[in-house]
Amino acid sequence: MGKGVKAAVIGGVFTVMVGGAGYGAYNIVSAVSGGGGSGSSASAPKTGTPDEDEVAETTGKFFAAWEQGQATQAAAHTNNAAAAGTLLSAYGEEAHISDVRITPGKATGTTVPFSVKATVSHDGVSKPLSYDSELTVVRGKTTGRALVDWQPSVVHPELKDGDTLVTEESAKPPIEAVGRDGTVLTKEKYPSLGPVLDTLRERYGAEAGGTPGVELVIRHADPATAADTPLVTLAEGKPGKLRTTLSAGVQAAAEKAVKQYAESSVVAVKPSTGEVLAVANHREDGFNAAFQGKVAPGSTMKIITAAMLIDNGVTSMNGPAPCPPTATWQSQTFKNLTGMQPNDGATLANSFLRSCNTAFIKLVDEEPLTDASLTQEAEERFGLGRGDWKTGIVSFDGSVPAVSGPDRAANAIGQGQVQMNPLNMASVTATAITGTFRQPYLVSPELDDRQLAQAKGLPASTAAQLKQMMRLTATQGTAAQAMSGLGGDIGAKTGSAEVAGNATSDSWFTGFRGDVAAAAMVQQGGHGGDAAGPIVAAVLRAGG
Missing domain, CATH: 3.40.710.10 (DD-peptidase/beta-lactamase superfamily)
Structure with missing residues (x-):
């Protein structure tokens, strides 16, 4: 798996498997000593860019808590605990994402890329979820602590402010959008049509005659202007055909x-x-x-x-x-x-x-x-x-x-x-x-x-x-x-x-x-x- 953290819940006990020096090694030490990583209370708050050790320490704690589904603890390692806690809670509770495994990549300065592998479940059906993202560690303005610079994209690269993740039966059935000559229009073949096709589904899914499936989606801050963005389909719906005026x-x-x-x-x-x-x-x-x-x-x-x-x-x-x-x-x-x-x-x-x-x-x-x-x-x-x-x-x-x-x-x-x-x-x-x-x-x-x-x-x-x-x-x-x-x-x-x-x-x-x-x-x-x-x-x- 490479260097980094890999966590699992076994018999109710959180176990950290070490893949070499780095995040895993730090977490064992922290668990034994009970240290919070914030330094001596008598010390003046640190200033300047977080160093390599601080980046490793902060991301290690953040990833470990996220993997365990401990949203509040993970959020505490960010510079916006309220927003982070809300989204990380939804990750497990509304999106039903579990078995999270995070593999950090090599840090570039204070920026750490990482990959996520997890499972999405709903009504006994499970599907794998995998994606890549990144985070940046910054210095807390008042505490001097090294903290994850909170952005929704940390949780998933397609998330923006106000967005959340939800797994449920689709609000609208899927559509098969076709052009004026009958050519099927997909976001894979025509990438910039993605938001257009999502909106067409939101508006015309019911009229097109399909039946809804079950999906993990990004629910955007303003559903009136941005339709849900599907990420994983757990149960296929039946798409209805929607004819558009577009020329393939x-x-x-x-x-x-x-x-x-x-x-x-x-x-x-x-x-x-x-x-x-x-x-x-x-x-x-x-x-x-x-x-x-x-x-x-x-x-x-x-x-x-x-x-x-x-x-x-x-x-x-x-x-x-x-x-x-x-x-x-x-x-x-x-x-x-x-x-x-x-x-x-x-x-x-x-x-x-x-x-x-x-x-x-x-x-x-x-x-x-x-x-x-x-x-x-x-x-x-x-x-x-x-x-x-x-x-x-x-x-x-x-x-x-x-x-x-x-x-x-x-x-x-x-x-x-x-x-x-x-x-x-x-x-x-x-x-x-x-x-x-x-x-x-x-x-x-x-x-x-x-x-x-x-x-x-x-x-x-x-x-x-x-x-x-x-x-x-x-x-x-x-x-x-x-x-x-x-x-x-x-x-x-x-x-x-x-x-x-x-x-x-x-x-x-x-x-x-x-x-x-x-x-x-x-x-x-x-x-x-x-x-x-x-x-x-x-x-x-x-x-x-």
Whole structure:
């Protein structure tokens, strides 16, 4: 088993088997002497980083107590005994995990990796459980003791704050989710679909016609926004078949594309129907930012702003939209990307394809525009920001608040108080090129009789101008490099959003090819064409 602790309960007596020097050896000494490991009460509290012996001592005691199911004792060796005690108690009592065997690995400084082997039991059925985790030993701020730095991930790597472990009959039957062509969609083949499939099961397990099984699950802090995450199945349920709108081919391309960039998300939709063809995320936190993200979209917002300018008669695709070096709005000065040449004679199409910030800032105070004009355009024509999308899973439908002051101008270029995600921007592109708002959805509304959101869409002339400006951007403007090599009817818009505290902007890109629209976001990915652009291009290539 290697060095470390290996504990068993035999005849009611706790026995420690020593696998060499280290944790096991310390535990025998401690048991004989009755020492608590906290040092002399007369000594001043220690300071500084715990040393090698302290790391071994602390983890040895923590692991031994955990193995015995002594939650309170184990928690006492952490720097958050209350939270640790609650979760460690649930480990044995609600999750029914027993026969715990912990094998520590080689410490790196104060961090100790370890493997866990245990048994999960329910109603006479048992299954093995095994996983790897790690912990870090820190110095207690007041006591000076060496303590385990408490994180829920110590108990299981997928646990987060507020989560717990439960073994019971499933709240919802399992599902067999299938794509639009009947391909079975699994989290093993499409990893980033994991949270999506869990949520679909939570919402539609009963409707899909399956029967529940018995599982060990992670129950998340907010069940309304995150469905249970299954870890071990003790008794198989009968899955019900749930048809989704996803395309297996487009989803596979999306999964592959986001893996190239950290903190990235992408969504593809079918503009003619609103069906979601793909949703993929590559993020450390596992969050479905593609559907639930709330961040500034940068210059992709100029699609909506351009529509507002056209619909309100301020200018048109071939009308004036001068691009000066700077533009000042209510004491705040806005600039363009470094190196952009000013153009006092620019049209809206030219300023759009070059993504000139100042051109849009100069036009936001033209008659008849008001503080509410951009909000009205977003809500009434693009269906955004009203909180009424029903996609089939948890989603956010954007926010474009009516504001005065400098943020009115900042909103127009996708900064300020505007919040979007790739789902929203893929829908914006779909509305822009068809003139019709079709609320995106992942599961047919016929399954549960839910009502999809409605909006009046765009005048045909506005949609035609937006589509042509996006075509120009994809072939002659800031999106040309990312979209090169794509055939057919294509269009795009780039964006980069500055985020306070980040040296590098978020990369945004949205585009279309035929009857596929896609949008991607890469946090701290730089310019729109640098990171988000290649993701969207890969998805459009698969879907065209």
